[in-house]
Amino acid sequence: MPHSATNSANRVDRLPISRFHKTTIVALAFAYFFEFADINTFAITAPKVRVQWGSDVSHIAYVTSLSFVGMFLGSVVAGGLADRLGRKRTLTLTTLWFSTWSLATAFAQDMLSMGVFRVLTSAGLSAMTVVAVVYLNEVFPRAQRGKFQAYVIMIGICGTPATNLIASFLVPLGEQTWRLVYLWGALGVLFLLFLRRLVESPQWLESRGRSDEAEAVLRRLEGEAAAEHGELPAAAPPVEAEPTTGPGWALLKQKKFLFPTILLSVLWISQTIGFFGFSSWAPTLLAAEGVSVEDSLFFVALTTVGAPLGSFLAAQVTDRFERKWCLVVFGLVIAGSGLLYGLTFIPVLVVVFGFMVNLFERGYTALAYAYSPELYDTHGRSLGTSISYGVGRLSNAVGPLIIAALYSGYGYMTVFYFIAGTWAVGALALALFGPATRKIRLEAQAAETV
Known part of the structure; x- marks a missing residue:
């Protein structure tokens, strides 16, 4: 039997860009900034730690290659978690994850511990990225989400030159100052300061049968948008859809x-x-x-x-x-x-x-x-x-x-x-x-x- 599909997407699609959307752009751009910052920290510090620990180039290559394996595992795990736990909660967990392991890298004592910490950090970086992409897709109106996705990346990508500049100053200061570069990368944890202003994706809530919670989120977004822009246009009506397989590998x-x-x-x-x-x-x-x-x-x-x-x-x-x-x-x-x-x-x-x-x-x-x-x-x-x-x-x-x-x-x-x-x-x-x-x-x- 077909059932009435959720109407969250239609209600979000007709929202004007409001204070909530602007706050979300700042929050995600902040997370991307430290993702772009952290992803290059090993490449920047590798020459220093290689000499300090007497490692050879092959060790650097192994850490680099395994980091991409970590990215694969992190993104796949996060994709499943975001379908089961929610977009906002998974975004929080993945940001905490990569920030924690970036901080741990600052205390690495050899190339083995460095490699383990970088693989775990890379898993979190990739995980956060894919969840952020999905989150933005579901809380921005369809007609404008591509533009704002690009703006978020435009701001976030500045994390790379900023980190290069900071590292060029810190690394030459002493034998152990390369560790400070990883402390800088761990500042992504400050993303948590934005959490109170973010909402769970109403599309995800309705897909999980939590219609009352989705309705509360939508009413909040619609109320804020109406207060800023006046009366909102009517949303497109719900459509009929066949039941779909639940989230998971059965898809x-x-x-x-x-x-x-x-x-x-x-x-x-x-x-x-x-x-x-x-x-x-x-x-x-x-x-x-x-x-x-x-x-x-x-x-x-x-x-x-x-x-x-x-x-x-x-x-x-x-x-x-x-x-x-x-x-x-x-x-x-x-x-x-x-x-x-x-x-x-x-x-x-x-x-x-x-x-x-x-x-x-x-x-x-x-x-x-x-x-x-x-x-x-x-x-x-x-x-x-x-x-x-x-x-x-x-x-x-x-x-x-x-x-x-x-x-x-x-x-x-x-x-x-x-x-x-x-x-x-x-x-x-x-x-x-x-x-x-x-x-x-x-x-x-x-x-x-x-």
């Missing part, structure tokens, strides 16, 4: 869940290998090809200026055009720019093409964060998003090995052929098989103006 048996999960896994694998392959290897490969270490680091630093601008660009196009085709175009531009980067050693062109890669890659990520949850219903949204994102991160446990083998066996340019090809495969998969979501967003936008 893997459903074609409507399995197909987007496979497609999004291809998207995130190409993004992860393509992005980390470029950002992690570009300075090393330039130096290996005869460019001085100082110049290679300076060139790469200049190219990263494009990162926040890319998120801003994504914010301008994500809700205006079909998200699928924006991803395809961005992916192809990254492929072309990355390939041209590898074919030139002219300093100006190295910076220009590297800037283009960073610009469009961060835009691509913002678009993908908005697109991924849209391919699922409420029951499967968290688990599906987390599995596909986790598989992408897991792929980078082998990505560096592939790139190292290509460079050793076939040379510098082959690496960039591989990276460009990876991006092109992701773009082609989306072009051929990616569902379009703009029509649904336009319908939601039309409902707002009724």
Whole structure:
């Protein structure tokens, strides 16, 4: 027997952007800031601890690779927890988790304990990311959520240069000052100060049969929005829907869940290998090809200026055009720019093409964060998003090995052929098989103006 579907999505979709939404943007941007800050702390401190503990490069490689395994496990576990415990509670738990283990890393005594703590931290970072993506998707109106997802990332990504700047000051101060970088990463725990202003996702509450709680949340959001903006437009009526399988791994048996999960896994694998392959290897490969270490680091630093601008660009196009085709175009531009980067050693062109890669890659990520949850219903949204994102991160446990083998066996340019090809495969998969979501967003936008 069909049953009346919940109406939370329709009621949220016709809300104007209010104080609640702005507070949520600040809260999630804060969490992302320390996610971007913490994800690079090991790379920054590794040269210091390697010498201090007498470790070799292979130990650094193992810790780095295992961190991506941790990201996979963390995202998948968090996806299941968010479907069972709720989005807000899981967001809280995952932020506490990565902050706690980042703090523990500050007290690591050898490479083994460092590796364990970094794997556990990475699990929390990835877990927090996927839950935050789903949470924003469910509490922002459909017609504008892509733009605000991009703005949140644009602010959050500033955590990377901020951490680099702080580390460049702290690490040279003494033998043990590298530990302070991990204390900085642990400040993500201050996200808990925002909790009182956040609400549980009403879509999740209704999907779990907790209609009274969902109603209370919706009335609060509607009351605040009406107080700011006046009378609200009527929500679209509920629709009839067939009962769905409850949250959990049983969803893997459903074609409507399995197909987007496979497609999004291809998207995130190409993004992860393509992005980390470029950002992690570009300075090393330039130096290996005869460019001085100082110049290679300076060139790469200049190219990263494009990162926040890319998120801003994504914010301008994500809700205006079909998200699928924006991803395809961005992916192809990254492929072309990355390939041209590898074919030139002219300093100006190295910076220009590297800037283009960073610009469009961060835009691509913002678009993908908005697109991924849209391919699922409420029951499967968290688990599906987390599995596909986790598989992408897991792929980078082998990505560096592939790139190292290509460079050793076939040379510098082959690496960039591989990276460009990876991006092109992701773009082609989306072009051929990616569902379009703009029509649904336009319908939601039309409902707002009724």
